[in-house]
Amino acid sequence: MLQSMRDNLKGTAAVIVAAFFGFIMVIGGIDFFTGASGGSADKVAEVNGEKISNLDLQRAIQNRRSMIESQYGDSVPAELLTDEQLRAPVLQQLVNTSVMRQAAQDSGMVMSTEIVDRDIAQMAGFQVNGKFDAQMYRDGLRRMGYSHSGFRQLLEQDMVMQQYAGSVADSAFTTRTAAEQVVAVSMEERDFDYVTLPVAPLLSDVSVADDEVQSYYDANQQAFQRAEQVAVNYIELTPELFAANIDVSEQDIRSQYEQEAKNFAAEARRHAAHILIENGASDEGKAKVSEVQAKLAAGEDFAELAKQFSDDVVSREEGGDVGFTSGDVFPESFEEALSALNVGEVSGPVETDSGIHFIKLLEVADAEPPTFEERKAAITARLRNAEAEREFVEAMSRLADLAYNAESLSGPAEELGVEVKQSPLFSRTGGAGITGDSKVIAAAFSPEVLEDGMASEVLNLNENHVVVLKLAEHKPAGVKPLDEVRQEIVDRLKRDKASEQLAAQAEEIQSKLTNGEAFSDVASAEELTLETSDNTRRGGFGARGQIVSHVFGLEVPKPGAKVVEHFALQNGDQVVVQLRGVRAGKLSGQSAEQREAMMQQLASMQGASELAAVQKYLSSKADIEMAEAK
Structure with a gap:
């Protein structure tokens, strides 16, 4: 459509590209899939002579951690995201993937160049206006650090593995007798x-007597186990914390308003509609342009012609309405043609990168500068927030030095003009407020804070929220007192x-x-x-x-x-x-759609079971060597 919308689409596409790369790299990086792992000196496993390096493992662990955090956010306990917790399952998945990939290669499965290229061309992240964009593709690979051949090889390996897995899973089926047995129980x-x-x-x-309570307590010690807990003192910095103490003078507000008013240019806002003919230079496009021009000259309704002829799928249902512009929304030639029209007039053919436009001016609205009273609240908030942001950045830069080797956080807090807060006791699974943040949990239970009594480093919970903490109380794991x-x-x-x-x-x-x-x-x-x-x-x-x-x-x-x-x-x-x-439930009592869905679900479950069995068999026959964890 218009250039501004095209630019927005590119930004969205970049996100899609990143999400796609994240998905196909959850298990491992390009080196692992292409068999270019590191040397034996740092190998963590070897599958039929193919090495899996420590770099492969660390990449995969980080990818798995990022995937979990993206899916579940801060609700995941910090200890479940440590390298120690993720190492074993991720390494096993790398081994399983290697086994499956080798089996696919040994079976002679390949993916043609045409199919791989077609798959790349159809990826939404590499498209603009529904078409493959070569520049978008090159930019995406460059951002992720891949060459064209390297990316194609990665994608081909992934597609071959999917093809192999599908050849096993998709061949599974279920019988009507099995479905009837399942329905007999599940629908009973x-x-x-x-x-x-x-x-x-x-x-x-x-x-209840005291001796009964004591006896029950003695006999059920396991039920009263308490996880290790800590409470922390902490200094918390946010711009809002400083904004609450900032006064903005009337003089500063009025001075800012006068500057705004001076810079304010009262511009006419024009309300436009258009009919877009893409590929207007082609024979078919030229014919369409001529037809629309003739109908407009004959006085036919612009909105109806937009619905019938416009290639802008977004605006045509609205009669070609594309909203208001102050002269900077649409391409230059579009804006020039629009500004030359009187209300109700329609332009001749106007060419932009999007195609040929017929433009109609629907209305003109004059923009007048707002009054001081209308702008006062917004200017006050902006000035206060700007000063608060400056004080926040300054305090954040001083916090690390002030807290380093401090006996307590009261001195740094007083120096910064903030208060020291104390959390309730919380375990490694986290608690309420900031104690539910994985970074806070990890810092609170780190050896430096828990054992050495030091203040933590400055923790960036987000770009406008930082915390430094110090141990206040520690309760070891054990039985809760009676x-x-x-x-x-x-x-x-x-x-x-x-x-x-x-x-x-x-x-x-x-x-x-x-x-x-x-x-x-x-x-x-x-x-x-x-x-x-x-x-x-x-x-x-x-x-x-x-x-x-x-x-x-x-x-x-x-x-x-x-x-x-x-x-x-x-x-x-x-x-x-x-x-x-x-x-008992009866399969015959279900609708045809329900029976079909049941058969498909059971076949899918059977396919997953058979695929797991194949993987287990391949692993049992493979020569797998696991290096000892260091």
């Missing part, structure tokens, strides 16, 4: 009734005792039902609410989910009979349930 329905005996009303009358968990134990013992009392009542109800009494009569006599659940399938949450799960674990009743049982929920409530009927 059960009919049942139940009552719930609540434990809460009994708790206030239940007492006083800390006493109430928890008391509540648990009370609940268990009350639930045991209810179990006797539930047993009595079960006995009455087994002897043939109607469930409704028994529930009424016990002043309990009878719940009926027909056509129930597996699943659910909370207490309801626990009840459904238990019901689906009961034996199928014989024809004309019922199965009665009582059990306790996790909260101590007792439930008495009566199972009346069970019906």
Whole structure:
């Protein structure tokens, strides 16, 4: 379309290119896929004589870490992203990939040059306006540090592996009998009734002795384990922290406004519409231009002609409306033609890089400078933020020196005019606020902070948020003291005792039902609410989910009979349930679309299973040597 939109598309495409490279390099870099790994001196594994270097491994670890952070953000515990945690699974994936790639090569699978080139040409990241752009392709490879041949080789290796995996997975199938068996279980329905005996009303009358609490504590030490925890003192710097203390004078605001007003040029904003004919220089394009020009000369409606003839798919449905311009939105020739029109007039053919345009001026709006009162709040905020940004940068540059070897953070905080904050205790899985940030967690549990008592380096949580921290408290991993968990134990013992009392009542109800009494009569006599659940399938949450799960674990009743049982929920409530009927799911009861989806899903699961089996077999036959971790 227009040049400005074309530039925006290039920016978006660059992001897509980066995302694509990130995907195909999750397992390893170009060197690994092309067999150009480092020498044996730094190898971490060898597969059938092909070495995997430490560089390959480090690249893959970093790629895996970036992928996890991109997908899950700060919710991932910092210890799960360490090299130690990622090394083993990533190295195993490198080995598996090597095995699969070698098997693909040994099977004679290749990818033709034409197919690889076609795949490259169809990648969205290398296209502009739906067409492959050679400059975009060259720029993308240069940013990522690849040559054309190197990238093609990487892509070919990836495509061959996908082809090999597909030859295994896509050949899998499932039978109707297997699908019927799956549906019989997954779509099974059960009919049942139940009552719930609540434990809460009994708790206030239940007492627990100190020796009972001690005995339970002694017998369940494993349940009261506490992870290692720390609390930190920290200095936190943000521009907003400084902005709150900055006063902007009326004189400075007015001076800035006067400067704005002086620089403000009252420009006419023109509202334009256009009809775009791409490839206007071709014979077909020239014919189309002539046809549109003739219809405009005949007085036909511009908006309708735009809908019929314009190649601008974005604006044509709006009658060619492309919005307002102050003279700097559209290409120069477009702007010149537009500025020469009166409202309602249509230009002759105007050529730009996008094609031939017919331009209509819809309206003109005069832009007048805003008043001082209209601009005061915005100018005040801008001046305050600019000063706050300056103070933030200055404080950030001083923070590292002030905190280095400081006995405490109170001195640096006073020097910078900020306060020292203290976090609650948190473990390696993180806590609330800044203690949930992986950088803060890693620093807090680092040897320098945890063992040596030093202040951390300046942590850039984002471009406008930095933190320095120092250990305030450390609690090693171990068993929580009894006083800390006493109430928890008391509540648990009370609940268990009350639930045991209810179990006797539930047993009595079960006995009455087994002897043939109607469930409704028994529930009424016990002043309990009878719940009926027909056509129930597996699943659910909370207490309801626990009840459904238990019901689906009961034996199928014989024809004309019922199965009665009582059990306790996790909260101590007792439930008495009566199972009346069970019906297996039927594949024939599903719609044609559901049956097809079921068969495809089962085939996909079977394919994944077979692919895993092939990979396991290939690995068992391969000569794999793992170097010891250093």
